[in-house]
Amino acid sequence: MTASSDTHSTPYEAPLKDLILALDVVGLADILQLGHFHHVDRETVLLALDEFGRLASKDIAGTDRIGDVVGAQIDRPSASVETPVAFHDAYQRYVSGGWGSLAYPQEYGGGDLPSVISLALQEMFASANMALSLNPVLTQGAIDALLHWGSTEQKGRFLPRLLTGEWTGTMNLTEPGAGSDLGEIQTMAEPRGDGLWLISGTKIFITWGEHDLADNIVHLVLARTPQAPLGTKGLSLFIVPKFTESTVDPGGTRNSLRCISLEEKLGIHGSPTCVMSFERAEGELVGDLHGGMRAMFTMMNAARLSIGVQGPAVGERAYQHALRYSTERLQGRSSGATNGPSPIVEHPDVQRMLLSMSTTNQASRLVLFWVGAQVDQARHGSSPLDRERAQAMVDLVTPVAKAWATDCGFATTSLGIQVLGGAGYIEESGMAQRLRDSRIAPIYEGTNGIQAIDLVARKLNRSDGAWVRSLLDEIASSIPTAVDTTDPLQPSYTHLLEALGTLRESTEWMLARFSSHRNDVLAGASSYLELFGLTMGGWLMVKRAEFSRSQSSKNGSRTVAECNFFALEFLSRAVGLAQPIRAGASRLEALSAIE
Numbered sequence: 001m002t003a004s005s006d007t008h009s010t011p012y013e014a015p016l017k018d019l020i021l022a023l024d025v026v027g028l029a030d031i032l033q034l035g036h037f038h039h040v041d042r043e044t045v046l047l048a049l050d051e052f053g054r055l056a057s058k059d060i061a062g063t064d065r066i067g068d069v070v071g072a073q074i075d076r077p078s079a080s081v082e083t084p085v086a087f088h089d090a091y092q093r094y095v096s097g098g099w100g101s102l103a104y105p106q107e108y109g110g111g112d113l114p115s116v117i118s119l120a121l122q123e124m125f126a127s128a129n130m131a132l133s134l135n136p137v138l139t140q141g142a143i144d145a146l147l148h149w150g151s152t153e154q155k156g157r158f159l160p161r162l163l164t165g166e167w168t169g170t171m172n173l174t175e176p177g178a179g180s181d182l183g184e185i186q187t188m189a190e191p192r193g194d195g196l197w198l199i200s201g202t203k204i205f206i207t208w209g210e211h212d213l214a215d216n217i218v219h220l221v222l223a224r225t226p227q228a229p230l231g232t233k234g235l236s237l238f239i240v241p242k243f244t245e246s247t248v249d250p251g252g253t254r255n256s257l258r259c260i261s262l263e264e265k266l267g268i269h270g271s272p273t274c275v276m277s278f279e280r281a282e283g284e285l286v287g288d289l290h291g292g293m294r295a296m297f298t299m300m301n302a303a304r305l306s307i308g309v310q311g312p313a314v315g316e317r318a319y320q321h322a323l324r325y326s327t328e329r330l331q332g333r334s335s336g337a338t339n340g341p342s343p344i345v346e347h348p349d350v351q352r353m354l355l356s357m358s359t360t361n362q363a364s365r366l367v368l369f370w371v372g373a374q375v376d377q378a379r380h381g382s383s384p385l386d387r388e389r390a391q392a393m394v395d396l397v398t399p400v401a402k403a404w405a406t407d408c409g410f411a412t413t414s415l416g417i418q419v420l421g422g423a424g425y426i427e428e429s430g431m432a433q434r435l436r437d438s439r440i441a442p443i444y445e446g447t448n449g450i451q452a453i454d455l456v457a458r459k460l461n462r463s464d465g466a467w468v469r470s471l472l473d474e475i476a477s478s479i480p481t482a483v484d485t486t487d488p489l490q491p492s493y494t495h496l497l498e499a500l501g502t503l504r505e506s507t508e509w510m511l512a513r514f515s516s517h518r519n520d521v522l523a524g525a526s527s528y529l530e531l532f533g534l535t536m537g538g539w540l541m542v543k544r545a546e547f548s549r550s551q552s553s554k555n556g557s558r559t560v561a562e563c564n565f566f567a568l569e570f571l572s573r574a575v576g577l578a579q580p581i582r583a584g585a586s587r588l589e590a591l592s593a594i595e
């Protein structure tokens with residue numbers, strides 16, 4: 001709980017123009033042309049964004065401060081978890097609007113909209129109240145796992161109510177001895193003899209593991225079965241509902257699982273982070289025995305994008321706050337002003353901070369939406385080749401999008417505090433909450449370090465590096481080869497070309513060394529991921545500027561200026577990353593020299 005008892009949230013206005021522009025840049029028009037989306041037109045998409053934007057700005061954004069100050073509370077004797085009253089109303093509006101089901105199949109009551117649209121909605125939700133937005137994120141993870149791996153009967157039983165949000169879902173992976181390394185999971189599942197399983201063990205850090213917003217909570221639990229192989233190969237995934245199938249109606253008996261405590265943590269206080277105890281709880285297998293990791297990756301891949309979105313989401317809220325403050329706060333006289341203290345927004349260094357915030361938000365949003373668009377193409381693209389390439393792009397860039405966007409988000413909230421000066425460090429301003437909330441995103445859903453390892457150790461060398469080279473070629477082909485100093489975008493092209501050259505060389509360096517010098521590759525993995533994110537961000541900022549100047553000259557010049565700022569301020573640093581990427585593991589020997 002924070003020191004301040006002020007429960008006033010800072011305002012938030014959904015950045016609809018920027019969201020729509022980002023969707024256009026990553027190919028919304030092409031997605032809507034796909035046969036699968038014949039029932040969706042641009043008008044429907046704009047209407048959905050507008051309506052959800054109003055819900056987020058007007059109804060949800062006012063609840064995040066109370067969530068921070070009051071938080072979720074446990075009543076230990078009954079093992080029940082209460083969330084702030086304001087959350088109930090906001091969540092009910094989300095459920096009654098059918099927002100959770102928008103991107104899911106009509107067969108289960110969904111709207112079958114492109115999944116990239118749901119990323120835009122998730123961004124607005126997380127801007128408005130990151131802690132509350134985690135509830136649907138986890139539910140979506142459970143839905144994805146059931147859609148891919150559930151039996152027809154399980155889908156029919158669980159999906160309709162998970163889609164509406166009447167029931168919510170969780171991911172129960174982490175244990176005290178099993179965080180990044182899930183191979184250490186000890187939770188056991190024993191066959192009960194009637195096709196069901198008895199689950200026993202303790203899971204920690206379970207987001208929304210227990211709460212009072214929904215009638216039932218469907219836990220997806222990774223557990224080990226008797227005589228299963230050691231490590232991750234022996235894990236299976238189980239559905240373990242809070243109320244079992246026969247007892248879901250009010251008054252039914254509870255499954256033998258409970259929340260034994262809530263973690264006190266740095267941020268997202270409104271999101272209950274639960275220690276869950278399963279005491280021979282009734283569960284049913286999802287997918288294949290020992291197929292738990294594959295099923296878990298289905299949950300995690302979609303969730304990684306949703307967590308990635310928290311970067312620009314919290315960054316956007318921080319930016320709006322910082323911008324407002326900078327026009328109201330008077331300090332110092334700006335050059336050229338004739339009298340009085342000036343609003344701090346007139347000082348070049350404050351302008352630098354504000355533009356750094358807004359452009360990294362834009363760039364990281366574009367990278368995430370680009371992957372989201374590839375998800376739609378991978379599922380519904382018009383040819384097998386299109387689908388295969390799009391899926392390869394999803395696999396390759398998801399770790400980059402998750403890690404780079406969440407690192408950017410945290411850096412942005414830190415700048416937000418800097419813009420407010422001392423007031424930013426004081427809880428009452430509300431900016432400190434942004435920094436505290438955003439800090440978890442680089443940790444959960446696979447730490448950003450693990451994302452970097454996933455990128456260099458699993459994703460780059462797929463098809464002997466053919467997919468990564470294909471993406472780099474695509475970026476290269478979009479940059480004009482001749483220098484045109486009259487083109488206002490030329491500074492961006494120049495820096496993009498340099499960054500791309502560095503990324504290409506570093507990629508080849510990684511591919512060539514992975515088998516023989518694994519530690520050198522791992523030592524440079526995080527810097528390589530940063531270079532990848534920066535280059536993708538720079539590329540998509542260029543596309544954004546090109547797209548918008550082709551549409552309107554006013555918006556065009558704003559986006560060109562933003563693009564050049566991003567290129568000069570951030571993309572220009574990409575070449576320097578070649579050093580830490582390729583320095584190898586020997587530089588880490590410095591650690592062993594520490595006494």
Ligand SMILES: Cc1cc2nc3c(=O)[nH]c(=O)nc-3n(C[C@H](O)[C@H](O)[C@H](O)COP(=O)(O)OP(=O)(O)OC[C@H]3O[C@@H](n4cnc5c(N)ncnc54)[C@H](O)[C@@H]3O)c2cc1C
Nearest residue numbers: 171172173174179180205206207273444445446447449450
């Ligand atoms: C608020 C919150 C909510 C969460 N929600 C959920 C949830 O809903 N469900 C769930 O199952 N879990 C959840 N988690 C757990 C979260 O996913 C883990 O904390 C995360 O995966 C990291 O695991 P760990 O904390 O054990 O860290 P560790 O695995 O101990 O890692 C510590 C550090 O070592 C690094 N490291 C570890 N292994 C390696 C390696 N092989 N190579 C290089 N570096 C390595 C990591 O990158 C990290 O920097 C949540 C955690 C928090 C704090």
